Amino acid sequence: MAGITITGVVKGFGATPVLRGVSLAVEPGEFVALVGPSGCGKTTLMRIIAGIETADAGEIVINERAVTRLRPAERDIAMVFQSYALYPHLTVRENIAVPLAMRRLSVLERLPLLGRLLPGARRKRASIGDEVRRAAAPLGLEPLLDRRPGQLSGGQRQRVALARAVVRRPAAFLMDEPLSNLDAALRVQTRREIVDIHRAAGVATLYVTHDQAEALTMADKVAVMMGGELLQVATPEAIYADPADLRVAGFIGSPRINTLAAEADAEGRVRVAGVPAGLRAEACGALTLALRPEALRPAAKGLPVAIEHLEFLGDGLLLHARHVPDGAALVARLEPEAREGLQPGAALRLGFAPGRALLFGADGRRVAARADAGLVPA
Amino acid sequence: MRARIAVLALLGALVLMPYLWMVAASVKPVSEIFRASLSIWPEQFAAAENYGKVLARVPVLHYLWNGVVVCGGILLFQLLFAVPAGYALAKLRFPGRGIAFGAVMLGLLVPPHVPALPLYVAASGMGLLDSYTALIAPFTISAFAIFLFRQFFSALPDDLLHAARLDGMGEWSIVWRVVLPNAWPAATAFAIFSVVSHWNDLFWPLIVVQGHEHATPALGVLYFRSEEAGDDFGAMMAAAVLMTLPLVLAFLLAQRRFVEGIATTGLKG
Numbered sequence: 001m002a003g004i005t006i007t008g009v010v011k012g013f014g015a016t017p018v019l020r021g022v023s024l025a026v027e028p029g030e031f032v033a034l035v036g037p038s039g040c041g042k043t044t045l046m047r048i049i050a051g052i053e054t055a056d057a058g059e060i061v062i063n064e065r066a067v068t069r070l071r072p073a074e075r076d077i078a079m080v081f082q083s084y085a086l087y088p089h090l091t092v093r094e095n096i097a098v099p100l101a102m103r104r105l106s107v108l109e110r111l112p113l114l115g116r117l118l119p120g121a122r123r124k125r126a127s128i129g130d131e132v133r134r135a136a137a138p139l140g141l142e143p144l145l146d147r148r149p150g151q152l153s154g155g156q157r158q159r160v161a162l163a164r165a166v167v168r169r170p171a172a173f174l175m176d177e178p179l180s181n182l183d184a185a186l187r188v189q190t191r192r193e194i195v196d197i198h199r200a201a202g203v204a205t206l207y208v209t210h211d212q213a214e215a216l217t218m219a220d221k222v223a224v225m226m227g228g229e230l231l232q233v234a235t236p237e238a239i240y241a242d243p244a245d246l247r248v249a250g251f252i253g254s255p256r257i258n259t260l261a262a263e264a265d266a267e268g269r270v271r272v273a274g275v276p277a278g279l280r281a282e283a284c285g286a287l288t289l290a291l292r293p294e295a296l297r298p299a300a301k302g303l304p305v306a307i308e309h310l311e312f313l314g315d316g317l318l319l320h321a322r323h324v325p326d327g328a329a330l331v332a333r334l335e336p337e338a339r340e341g342l343q344p345g346a347a348l349r350l351g352f353a354p355g356r357a358l359l360f361g362a363d364g365r366r367v368a369a370r371a372d373a374g375l376v377p378a
Numbered sequence: 379m380r381a382r383i384a385v386l387a388l389l390g391a392l393v394l395m396p397y398l399w400m401v402a403a404s405v406k407p408v409s410e411i412f413r414a415s416l417s418i419w420p421e422q423f424a425a426a427e428n429y430g431k432v433l434a435r436v437p438v439l440h441y442l443w444n445g446v447v448v449c450g451g452i453l454l455f456q457l458l459f460a461v462p463a464g465y466a467l468a469k470l471r472f473p474g475r476g477i478a479f480g481a482v483m484l485g486l487l488v489p490p491h492v493p494a495l496p497l498y499v500a501a502s503g504m505g506l507l508d509s510y511t512a513l514i515a516p517f518t519i520s521a522f523a524i525f526l527f528r529q530f531f532s533a534l535p536d537d538l539l540h541a542a543r544l545d546g547m548g549e550w551s552i553v554w555r556v557v558l559p560n561a562w563p564a565a566t567a568f569a570i571f572s573v574v575s576h577w578n579d580l581f582w583p584l585i586v587v588q589g590h591e592h593a594t595p596a597l598g599v600l601y602f603r604s605e606e607a608g609d610d611f612g613a614m615m616a617a618a619v620l621m622t623l624p625l626v627l628a629f630l631l632a633q634r635r636f637v638e639g640i641a642t643t644g645l646k647g
Contacts, residue, residue: 052540073546085541089559102546164545 003028003204009058018044020228026204033207033219041228042208050079063171078165079174084157086149093145099168100128135167155186173205212252224248246360249290255331262289273325280372281359290358296332299351307346404615411611428616441598448513449573455518464527465553485521512586530564595621
């Protein structure tokens with residue numbers, strides 16, 4: 001079994017630092033999604049792991065083998081590119097066969113006509129052909145084997161790229177935004193297929209995406225990257241419910257998490273706009289109170305807000321409101337039946353359970369908190 | 379639409395006229411060529427006479443074979459050197475790349491007649507005059523080819539090359555198995571320019587070749603005119619038709635690819 005371990009990877013382009021000491025471990029058989037906004041360095045990190053870029057500092061270990069100084073081909077990894085990077089002049093069958101042919105056939109055996117005449121080449125080619133069919137079948141590519149990439153749809157090309165990655169049985173998969181060129185319906189379907197491929201292959205997979213929905217739905221673990229640093233690596237549930245950093249909380253979740261300026265007195269009692277919020281923080285001074293939209297609901301005691309507008313989503317209702325004391329925008333996700341009696345312009349109080357409130361310090365790091373008397377009903 | 383076709387047809391006819399006249403003259407007797415009235419279609423066919431004279435007096439097939447060897451050799455080496463060079467200039471990062479590309483651009487500016495004298499002296503010094511080597515060697519490295527391939531390869535996506543490296547290809551494999559097969563339009567366009575210009579080249583063969591042994595088709599026509607034909611225009615035109623025939627046939631056979639190549643590389647001459 002194989003895993004990927006990277007330690008202290010640093011990379012800069014000119015004077016611009018892109019990666020500031022990134023360390024990450026992908027356990028054998030684990031699916032890790034590396035997610036972050038555009039330009040955060042996630043693709044650069046993946047290229048460094050693949051060997052396409054070289055790191056300024058740091059170590060990469062794949063399958064318990066230090067590969068930092070090895071060429072891409074020697075690292076025993078397969079990569080799926082955003083652009084698919086299929087060979088346009090080769091058929092689907094030949095595209096999938098390339099990684100095997102390059103490894104198993106000698107230079108002479110690869111020659112166009114002469115190569116077929118050499119002893120042994122015929123048998124090797126036959127076994128490569130079998131493996132190509134085995135890799136293509138589960139992806140439904142068998143009827144397409146003799147077409148060229150130009151004659152395929154985006155989804156079909158994507159599957160060819162996946163088959164080309166799988167066929168070699170590499171020690172690890174790297175996937176660089178493989179779904180971003182597909183339409184929305186196909187994307188959801190292909191997500192499932194990629195997870196199935198990962199399960200069947202059982203090798204470490206690092207999946208780069210800017211789409212948090214992909215990261216949360218597919219991965220065993222999500223690594224959130226911003227500004228060239230890994231902010232948090234945890235299960236999707238923990239990343240969502242228990243973010244370690246305000247930037248993680250803000251990046252993951254849609255609609256975006258609500259934030260309110262708060263402060264804690266010397267004893268840690270948290271106040272929002274001067275009103276006790278029912279929380280006691282293990283810190284004092286300026287804080288940020290963050291609340292997921294589904295943590296807010298209309299209550300007798302709570303944050304005073306003015307309703308701005310309502311969005312009906314079918315399975316839910318988004319209530320857009322403004323916090324009266326400081327004008328901060330808030331979004332609450334309610335049951336669709338809650339619409340009754342809610343009017344734009346009306347005043348309302350939004351309460352929350354203290355267990356669902358997240359507090360962050362001035363540096364953006366999470367601050368521990370527990371319930372206290374205040375805004376919320378005891 | 380119809381008017382446009384008419385204009386194009388007229389222009390096409392104008393361009394084709396000299397060639398048609400040459401073909402027509404090659405099957406006419408001398409008396410008919412020098413007649414005052416103009417007619418394309420001959421009254422008397424003298425094809426057998428004219429072509430027979432050419433085939434009997436000069437080794438036409440030998441000239442054509444020389445042409446194939448020289449043009450084929452030049453093209454082969456040009457591709458052998460220019461494709462990897464173009465790839466390196468387009469896609470690899472190495473110190474001095476900018477200077478190397480600048481040198482290629484400078485090379486484009488030098489007309490072939492400028493280095494003719496030093497090349498002649500060098501060939502003479504090495505005892506290579508009047509040989510295939512002397513005809514082929516000076517053209518094996520083409521700045522134009524390197525420039526053309528560099529421009530074409532620059533447009534290839536980097537991810538394709540990265541994928542090839544991950545699949546286990548070395549840089550040489552990438553050049554011949556990935557880059558060149560995806561550059562057929564550029565390669566065919568370049569092949570036309572190279573073969574046509576060297577098949578028709580008279581300047582350099584005239585300098586380094588003496589005698590029939592290594593004469594190229596263009597030189598052959600010249601020899602035939604000065605030694606054999608005198609003012610026998612019918613036979614001379616027959617010789618010219620024979621020398622241009624391979625190019626015309628090659629074009630007709632691969633017409634679609636040629637047009638494709640020139641259209642997609644933007645190399646309209």
